[in-house]
Amino acid sequence: MKIAEGSYVDERKAPTIAKAIEHWLEDREGKVKASTLKGYKVVTRGAIRGPLLIGTRQERADYTATGVVPAGARFLNLLGDVKLTELNTAMIRQWHRTVVEQCGTYTGTRAKALLKSILALAEEDFGIRAPSMPTGLARARHKAKKAILTPEDIAKLVAAAKQDPENGIYYAFPFLAGTRPSEQLGLLWSEIDFDRNVIHIRRIQERTGELTEMTKTEAGTRDIPMSATLREMLLSWRLRCPRKDRELHRVFPGPGRLQEWPKPRLGGGGALLYQNFRKRYWEPPFKRLGLAYVTPHSARHSFISTLQAEGIEVGLVAQIAGHANPTVTLGHYTQAVRDGAAAAEALERAYGR
Template sequence: MKASTLTGYKIVCHCITGPLLEGTVRERCEYTATGKKPKGASFVPLLGHLKLTELTTAAIRAWHRVLVEQVGTYTANRAKAHLKGVLALAEEDFGVRAPSMPTGLARARHKPRKVILSSADIARLITAAKTDDEAGVYYAFPFLTGTRPSEQLGLLWDDVDFDANVIRIRRVQERDGSFTEMTKTEAGTREIPMGTTLREMLLNWRVRCPRKGKELHRVFPGPGRLQPWPKQRIGGGGPLLYQNFRRRYWEPAFERLGLPYVTPHSARHSFISTLQAQGIEVGLVANIAGHANPTVTLGHYTQAVRDGSVAVEALERAYAGA
């Protein structure tokens, strides 16, 4: 498990045990980071003072209500899911009877799906990327592979196998530019086949890609500086931080082409949804995307990339054939 993932779990579990600082999100974040109590701070007790044998369904309901008021429905429901797992393990390990989880608790408001580009817009973007020798591969890559930004920025040339025509996802880049030699999940370690377009772009990019010393290292490194005369690159080859990737490569491409702005992660949604729309079976799409369970692919990443007329035409063909 990644250290950052474990840290996230610990933060959520603190919402089970408490005590919870009453205040703004910023105040709670500062308290968590520094351990210094704000002046006049007050704390809300949660469940940490109770033994399991003292825990009741009513206490869980009251605890959840406090969390919804203090930190919001989303975090409250995440904490409830963690608590449910904890109670199940306690029953297995200690043979105690855990209370039933309450029903009918507040649900999070419907989370809107990510905005994704149409197939025509993506085609425009990739066409422009083919002629953009210095930046094109940076913003076209996620649309052609479905990778997460951390996977893209963590890619090394050793992971690009032109003989087997695959890209091997083996690590991620953290926010500070360091590598973690594992992916987000076990299923995230995978091979992604290269299409003709991506292969040509990577072969072209390999010639001019900034080196680490004299050796090719990162596929998407920091660019350094191009000196016009004599034409040569100064520096570059080190880590490219995510915020710099967005500012230097991602955002300018959308501004230049006049396309609706979407986030780098939405390219992953577009990739998965387009494969589904083209009739690729969900199991294969999940495998390429790095999902252990195809229901994640269907439930969270698949979106309509065509309008309703396509469905009506398919219906007409089916009835005509019958």
């Protein structure tokens, strides 16, 4: 098979999809956190490489976890033994149809995205031209958008946070920085640069409270600009923040013993688990202010959607949000934060000059 001018691949020695998967997983190691890599291994093994156990979701999960074959089990071959030089769009279409029928649309969509990435790396590293992904494959059903607060409600919440020196920064921060909860709880004071007015996102906190020296994805390692409001709140909080061994460490630690303002709390500074964060810091202000409740991750949606609504180009929004591809920013996170009147006014400004 001819690949490029003066370059050929021996069909007999061409790597299989299973080999390409193994190569791709090795490349991902160290670039994504361990739990993300584990998820990749489960999907690639069960929905791309195969064989695929015909049965219930629980039976497949048990088989994936233990490797024990259920009595009377039947399997379907997938793409594992197919050589890269033999793969074509018709085979991909049939494979995808099989996965959707057996595992559901969500798994089929996720497996398709991983296969596309696997083939792209194989094309680059093995010198084998990958087939184009077929069009018209079944898509996951439209997911309901997360509820987000209006800019007016967020302004009310941030104003209240500025008057709440003990807890305010905890619930205002994700609206002002667009971080994931794991990024917020894993943030260290050494990663806040007040001279350059940026916050360096370099790690996350796992659900156990442990710090992982890695973000969710490569793109998650980024710098977030600080607004004047966020800078002011962080500087004020730095005076009060619980210390670890008398030194500033975590920006959002568990509480210590309260002292008279502005003295810092004593005995705190350790990890704040996510469930405790929600119960102690996140939920109370919504009840107190009479605002519709939204999740901590919804604050990130609000941040991204507001930047878009204010005319910040999608490439910069994606960079600040930690998305490798701006399409993710547009397709999954951006929501309307203004009504149709705002669109009409924009047209008037554009065409009425």
